[in-house]
Amino acid sequence: MAINWFKYSAPTTFYGLAGKLIPWFAISAAVLCMVGLYIGFVVAPADAQQGEFYRIIFIHVPSSILSMFLYLIMAAYAAMGLIFNTRLSSMMASAIAPTGALFAFISLWTGALWGKPMWGAWWVWDARLTSELILLFLYLGFISLHASIDDPRRADRAAALLAIVGSVNVPIIYFSVQWWNTLHQGSTIKFTGTSMHIAMQQAMFTMLVACWLYAITVTLMRVRSIILERERHTKWITELAEVKS
């Protein structure tokens, strides 16, 4: 049976679908997180150069990847809302922003904790670190700009412009280690292969999927609240079982 995906682009139908999907994503995220931590801390060996300190990688790399991808997804949703004037797209962009900001913060925080034993400094004004910090400010700017305008549709449009312009920072973060001479190491995993131990790869990818599932769970939970808030004057909201009870 073919699924009509366009049906779920309306808040009325997406609200119910999101509610059904949340428990599945949440449980999968929790299970994968435990599996990833088990592989990362019990199965994976210590690194020859960094010893035990490298184990920060299992939270640092997924957070960094998610902070960049979530920004691109947020900007894409914001652009769709701006171009096609679709309500759900703008709501999704608003729902993604806080989670993206938190991942950017975790990336910077864990990076600082990794930097101290490896480089001898919590922070350096390196291209990768600085561009990631700018990403955090872009997220905060998006959230603040959206919150500062009372009319939600106008706020969506203004914040969308910031999100679209700011997306230029994502390739800068990614390529910063190639374009500039940075203290931050280059990519360990490339299309041509990796020198990482197989258990380290498994732990990192499991944690990456767990973080993705967590981000989807929280975004869906948040977008349901945004839909409730913005559509509160509509008939379908007042007829929802959770509103009636």
Added chain:
Amino acid sequence: MSLDIWMRENPLSYIWIGSYAVAFLIFAIEIAMVVHKRKITLQQVRLMREADESEEG
């Protein structure tokens, strides 16, 4: 004992307390905030519905 010495003697504690505990605390706070926001929003919508019904009645 300075932090530098402590972290080198206890790398796993340093990693867990500094990185993972902080990250999981942030996730827990985010989930709590999202759940709280939903409760508040539902409450507001219910109040609006009740107000509308009493006006109609």
